[in-house]
Every structure is written in C-alpha cells, then in structure tokens.
Amino acid sequence: MEERIEIHPRKGPNRIIGRDGKVAGLETVDCASVFDELGRFNPKFAPLSERVMAADTVIMAIGQTSDLSWIHPEDGIEITPRNTIKVNSATLATTAPGVFAGGDVSFGPRNAIDAIANGKKAARSIHEYIFGKKIEGIELDLREREVELIVHDTKKDRREWGYEKTQRVPVPTLAIDRRIGVAHVELGYSETQAIEESSRCLHCWVNTIFEPKGEETGTECILCGGCVDICPEHCIDLVALDRLETDDSLLAELESEYDVMIRGETERMVGSVMIKDEERCIRCGLCAMRCPVGCITMEEYTTSETYRI
Incomplete structure (x- = not known):
C-alpha cells in the first residue's frame, strides 16, 4: 500500500489490551469462516487462536446487521440469505400483502439518500395499495x-494510433508525510494531465x-x-x-425484412x-x-x- 498500511485479513477483534490506563494492544482471533451454510454473513472464529497486536490507538469501525427476530414464519415476510427483508425492488412490497420495507433492512448497508428515496417510493406504493389506483404524477410533454x-x-x-492502450494518468496527491487531519489528498490534474487523460475516451x-x-x-x-x-x-x-439458433418466427421475420429466401428446397439456410x-x-x-x-x-x-x- 502506498501509505504503508499493513492489512491483516481474516482477523476478528477480541478485546483491547490496556496498561496504566492506556491502550497497549488489540487481541484478535482467527476467522475460520465468514458465511454460514445458508450464505449469510455469520463469521465463526477459531478457538485458541488469540494474538495480541501492539497498538497505542484503536479506532472502532462497527459492523451492523438487521435484527429481524421480531419477524415470525406466520407473518409471511420472507428473509433473504443476507438477513434482509425480501422486497420487490420496483414497489418495495414484501412477500406479505400490505407490508412494505426499504432502506438497510431490505438492501443492506447503503447511504441516507438511498433510504430517503426508498421512503418516497414506499409511500407511493402504499398509497396505490390502499386506494387501488395509480398516482398520476407530473407529466412532461415533449x-x-x-x-x-x-x-x-x-x-x-x-484516431491516433495506440489511443486505446493509453494508460490511466494517476491523480497527483499530497505527500504521504503531509496527509494530516482534513487536508485534501487528491490535488487534481494539471491542464496537460487532464488532456492526456481525456484522450483515453473511446x-x-x-x-x-x-x-x-x-x-x-x-x-x-x-x-x-x-x-x-x-x-x-x-x-x-x-x-x-445455419450456425444460428433460430425458430420459424425469426426466419419469417428475416425473410420479410430483407426480401430473401432463407430456406430453400433443401431446407438449408x-x-x-x-x-x-x-x-x-x-x-x-x-x-x-x-x-x-x-x-x-x-x-x-x-x-x-x-x-x-
């Protein structure tokens, strides 16, 4: 990695080690499996695999999943292998009549804009479900x-020769030792670099x-x-x-469109x-x-x- 960040894959945090009131390390355990037999995210950790990494600072990055324990089989709401509520992506209707869902509980972690958009889409679907007719929206006339x-x-x-092989121009960035606080890391292209990068356009x-x-x-x-x-x-x-997989309707359409006889007396195209x-x-x-x-x-x-x- 450019910034010399060391990544330790397949590890799970177990506990933070403290000494004299300060962080001294992070104890991790090895991840034996990530998904269960149904394909759901459900990590399992290997016993007796504890290891302590020396550290003076630990930044917590939480992982969240939906708590769907309130849904029972008799509710008729189907749950996906990803532990989300199954919905129709067009209407956000669940498998239970009159029940709609959206946001993270239906699509997994997304941003707030997606959740707001789901809310508006679900509201429209609920209105149409209750009143039994489509909502007439704003129409645009061409x-x-x-x-x-x-x-x-x-x-x-x-086109100039070799344009399709032109390599991507890296975006100039701030020196690693100056990437502190809220400083902008990407500095942007110069005019010359921007022209070179745009020349890759197909x-x-x-x-x-x-x-x-x-x-x-x-x-x-x-x-x-x-x-x-x-x-x-x-x-x-x-x-x-004669190398194409065709049916009679397609052959008839081709013959009509191009005024040709595709099949002759020998039935060979x-x-x-x-x-x-x-x-x-x-x-x-x-x-x-x-x-x-x-x-x-x-x-x-x-x-x-x-x-x-």
Whole structure:
C-alpha cells in the first residue's frame, strides 16, 4: 500500500489490551469462516487462536446487521440469505400483502439518500395499495427534439494510433508525510494531465453502422470478411445462418425484412448475418476504412430535447 498500511485479513477483534490506563494492544482471533451454510454473513472464529497486536490507538469501525427476530414464519415476510427483508425492488412490497420495507433492512448497508428515496417510493406504493389506483404524477410533454447525425470521414477523422492502450494518468496527491487531519489528498490534474487523460475516451457516441444500400448503388456487402479480419478487438463476425439458433418466427421475420429466401428446397439456410459485440468495440473505425463497398460507416448521433411541465 502506498501509505504503508499493513492489512491483516481474516482477523476478528477480541478485546483491547490496556496498561496504566492506556491502550497497549488489540487481541484478535482467527476467522475460520465468514458465511454460514445458508450464505449469510455469520463469521465463526477459531478457538485458541488469540494474538495480541501492539497498538497505542484503536479506532472502532462497527459492523451492523438487521435484527429481524421480531419477524415470525406466520407473518409471511420472507428473509433473504443476507438477513434482509425480501422486497420487490420496483414497489418495495414484501412477500406479505400490505407490508412494505426499504432502506438497510431490505438492501443492506447503503447511504441516507438511498433510504430517503426508498421512503418516497414506499409511500407511493402504499398509497396505490390502499386506494387501488395509480398516482398520476407530473407529466412532461415533449415540445421539441433536435437530432443531429454526423457521418465521420474515417480517412480524415482517424484516431491516433495506440489511443486505446493509453494508460490511466494517476491523480497527483499530497505527500504521504503531509496527509494530516482534513487536508485534501487528491490535488487534481494539471491542464496537460487532464488532456492526456481525456484522450483515453473511446467516443462512445460514435458508432458503427452497417447499412447496405443495394446493388444499384454499389454498396451491397460482398461478404469479403475484411471488417472481421481488421478488427483489433475481434468484436465483429460474419456468421452463416445455419450456425444460428433460430425458430420459424425469426426466419419469417428475416425473410420479410430483407426480401430473401432463407430456406430453400433443401431446407438449408443460405446467407450470413453480421454480429458485433458493442461492449468490446473501441470505435477505431478500421472496419469502415477497410470496407471496399462503403456499406460500413462511423456515425455520431446526438439529440437535444425541450420539455414542458
């Protein structure tokens, strides 16, 4: 650790050792198991494993769990393996009719904002439960929407080579010997560092568009596989239809959408589909540059909307 903090895992505090009215050490015991057979947090400690760590200061950090002993089986309120009350996350209704719960007792340790939000959500659900109808909230009417679509020229708007391998720029911090009291540890980026860090952005608002225009325009995919070969992340693949798990409804939809006959007299599917893993794409645009017929483009899509209450 940067600040030379030593961590002792799988230890549980047993007692604080005092000498002459001052803290002299902390006695710990080894943790034999953390969860019980039901997957609940329920640590067990090994006997005769006591050890004393010398210390002159002990900072207490408490751990808390919900006391659900008041809930009985006949109440119909289900308890999760994490010792929390099981609720519907959308309504906060429990498994017992007319009973709602939220906050730490339902989701485990969270912050106060989450608990307040749960209170408001539960109040709405309780109101709807009692009166049997939905609450009509404030409606927002869309007044205006502007859509801008920019097709990037991949021969001119090329990303710098190796941008996807740029390492994260560490945030400058205060010297270790000056981290005292409430001093800010992270000092923030300089302008140069901020520009370098922002260069790691993958431009997720720019996406690959596969759109064959038809043979008459010369932009029909010729299944050359060039985009597959050049993709550095291997996130594009041309897959033959007979390799896909399909059903009759999907086949009918494909035939209707693309005006093709997928199944012939031999019941063998012909043709291929383009599959792309968007989570792995780094928006390099190499596939668009490689496409010999121009049916792959890199397009930027942005919207701005105006609403009226």
